[in-house]
Amino acid sequence: MNGTSFDGLTVVTVLYRSAGMLAETLPTWVRSAGDLPVRFVFADNWPADGCADVVAAHLPADRYAHLPDDGNPGFAAGCNRAVETVGTSHVLLLNPDVWLPDDALARICAAAAEDPDTPIAVGLAMHGGEYVGIDLNPVSLFIDRPAAVARAPLGPSGGAAVLPTALYRRFGGFCEHLFAWGEDADLAFRLYAAGLRTRGLDLVLPHAGGHSVDGDDRLQGFRAFLLARNRLLVAARTFTWPLLLVAVPVLALAHVALAARRVRQGLLRPFLRGVGRGLVEGPGARRQWTGRRFGFGSLLRYLTVRRA
Template sequence: MTGTLAVVTVLYRSAPMLAETLPTWVRSAAGLPVRFVFADNWPEDGCEKLIAGCLDDERYTYLPDPANPGFAAGCNRAVAAAGTSHVLLLNPDVWLRDDSLTRIRAAVEAAPGDPIAVGLAMHGGDYTGIDVHPISLFIDRLAGARRGPLGPSGGGAVFPIEVFREFGGFHEHLFAWGEDADLAYRLYAAGRRTRPLDLALEHAGGHSVGGDGKLLGFRAYLLARNRILVAARTFSWPLALLAVPFIALAHCALAARRARQGLLRPFLRGVGTGLREAPAARRQWRGRRFGLGSLVSYLRTGRAA
């Protein structure tokens, strides 16, 4: 096969979960030219020692950053250090089967220039990549859907490194939760199509917040803020204006849910921050934007250029 693959993983309070999943990655990579890059945003929990116990030194790169710059920045840093033609972005709470990396490399060989959405099994369903939603703007795409993915999910994604760099990677200001949708909209608007690979890899989900009230509030804040910023950055003006009532409706419905969860205050703070930052966010992206034509193309087939 042409080129090589690096598995890129961002860690944050991940040691207990990685202790379960990393051995499955090592078995899946046996005999393959696959290396690993770990960006550790919480290096105090022992992941470095765990990784060293599973992988030979020349097989991996470990990048600690106790300042925790976020998932988006961690991914960008790890991709820059990969030194391979392709990267597999893989969350630390995803288990691989013995043939998973062989199948992923075969998909890369079949279409080396395309991003690939890797299927994950989570929350009682199977999902592959990101889908457009009229209210929430982006959701997990059901595996096997007629439309192809808008783009890959950050939890299971293959990118040619040249494509990832061409689009500037993930927008680091988003920090986490929405940075993959931001990139997906930009990719689709520019004519880059994502191929699905319905592997249904077991994905636990949510290990980094794990019942921590402060972190759950931070996630509620980021989700509220980032939904507004993604629309501001990536939508054309006509589509952005059309989306305003839907975004407003979504946030009203979410406000009621967050109130029941005790997370209304960070949610409302996220909405306010998103509205305040939206004009600057729009100026930060000068490439092609996802407009009405892109939306019609996506809704029809999800594959048209």
């Protein structure tokens, strides 16, 4: 415990091809924020689509910051850049395709004030299921954690995560090289290895999921590439050597099964490119993180300790 106290919440959102979706969801955020000590920061990685106008139409200028970057540095870099500007004790990383019930931000602020040192995974309802945070998986390494799972989350999902601002900064935020899809799992492994546990919040937010890549075959291929590469890089960065030596053959077999799925989806080529890049970049990725790593002891605790 480091004695963090709650003095406000900043909602951090990374935008990419998000204007239409944000026009639907942002009004619910504004209603939920009301008079609470809540601010907003938007890292806009596709400013040409007019998100700035959507934000300005719904929020007063003194309640938000808009950070455009037409170079699209990625979700991870966008979050890091936004958190650098935050002056509140806590941040809520929130995807733009999430709707907030009227009481959502009040409940999130209350939970952060009650236990201000602990990361919080907020639930998301998507694709016909309900999920809270991140879970381990023997095939894909990390997945959205089903809400019914007995054990606590490994860490919060980047789609709806509450973190003490100082903690996020102390751990270096998200690994920017990962770009997207897996950066939250990387942070989750690092937090867990350092003894920091995440608690789930009994709140489920409606989430569209995948709006930034829907209907674009090129972006679907890029996503398949990143997921394949990042699984290997996350393991290389965050696992101890003994666990990594066991995980590598398991991941190799898992990628054979995943390859069959990508064939059916027409995404085998970018998937294989991702596997190749992950193998090449793995040694360098491991050198990037020098803190505590997730090993067999962490794995055993995670699999056996049930949530309170």
